[in-house]
Amino acid sequence: MPLNIIICGGGIGGLSAAGFLRAKHNVTVLERGTLDFTVNDYGLSVVSNAFNLLQRAGIKQDDLDMVVMTHVWMRGPQNEELRTTHFDTRARFGGAPSILLKRAKLQKELMRFATSTDFAGAPAEIVQNAKVTRVDTAAGKVWTEDGRVFEGDLIVGADGIHSIVRSAILGGQDIVSSIRTHDTLTFMAHLSIEDIRSDPTFAYLSDPSIAAGLCSVHAASGPQINKRILTYHNSAHGLQVVGYTSEKEFAEKFDSAKTAIIKNVPVERVVEDFSPEFGDSIVNLFRHSKIDAWRIRDVALMDRWFSGKALLIGDAAHAVPPHAGQGCNITIEDAEALGYLLKDVESPDGIPAALEKFMLLRKDRVDFVARRSRELGHLSTDEDKGKVPITNEEFAMKVYTYQGAELALKMLNSSATGTGQEGTN
Secondary structure, eight states, X not given: OOOEEEEEOOSHHHHHXXXXXXXXXXXXXXXXXXXXXXXXXXXXXXXXXXXXXXXXXXXXXXXXXXXXXXXXXXXXXXXXXXXXXXXXXXXXXXXXXXXXXXXHHHHHHHHHHHHOTTSSSSOOEEEOSOOEEEEETTTTEEEETTSOEEEOXXXXXXXXXXXXXXXXXXXXXXXXXXXXXXXXXXXXXXEXXXXXXXXXXXXXXXXXXXXXXXXXXXXTTOTTSSOEEEEEESSSSEEEEEEEEOOTTXXXXXXXXXXXXXXXXXXXXXXXXXXXXSOHXXXXXXXXXXXXXXXXXXXXXXXXXXXXXXXXXXXHHHOOOGGGSOHHHHHHHHXXXXXXXXXXXXXXXXXXXXXXXXXXXXXHHHHHHHHHHHHHTTOOOHHHHTSOOOOHHHHXXXXXXXXXXXXXXXXXXXXXXXXXXXXXX
């Protein structure tokens, strides 16, 4: 008999989980708002460790308006070349590419994964404008703001950093108390390829069909200060510009408005912040569109991501700083692992054992990614500082070569029995 699974949250994690779970089970997704895939939103990277899982599931990359990541550029504050690195996970690891695209494009294709008859199993039911207000982890019940009640064998909390499911698992704890800030924000802007094509110093970014990727520019005072500007392709036609800096007066604005995003920041405020450390050509990248300020946050680590009939995935369980570029990727890994571990579970009695395996597969790996993210963002905890830093090579080999839950479970079992087996986990 299929399980009845309720997923709270219709973002990347929720729709990915719905896609992987629907093959064997009945899935209902509760999304607090209205899903809009037409917005011109931010770009993100889906790296080989997650993209190979989506490819095998049947995602159509032609529908993603994506570019394949091939390069990482390190530039000086005047846009002078410091180092160019080839970053092609297909060539290096013989597997899937790593891609750059806009979030809405990925989410739209994940919606197809969750609901189209092109995929195995009954389509997931997507309930929009269903804001979850209460969760009973013991009974497997979810209440929405408009008074509806949903009941299932398993509740999956994919409801982000302000997760109502997380609060329920923690015994009603105010979720704000587990969210951490780091006196860091990003100024986010978009520009088109045409905006930079006339400037020969940006020739390396001007043709993503030949070279696409991410450019990192450190401040003139060096990488040790809290300022950095990233530029990366988000389609064949556009770029995302991300400027890291300290919060300053925005800290109070974030707190008073109870938000992590402040829209329409004046261009001159951003230029004033970055001009002392970066040349005009870099700073002027922010002059091409509206600018939003995003607060950098993560959540306190949890030893267990489930209680009773409820489980957390993605940011609800382990929101990490963005510096390693793995936030949505480990979320997609969570979703695939949950689908794999529940595929043969035909009774609610089998769920607890599956969730225990889920924790064995996921927690150490996610903790590894989170630690590297903190290291790259100069946010290391005292515990982190007592460990040998993770090298780029170590991170790449462990993270980018991931092949999914089935192989990871085989490796875990072989390690437990002492037989040894090469691979990634």
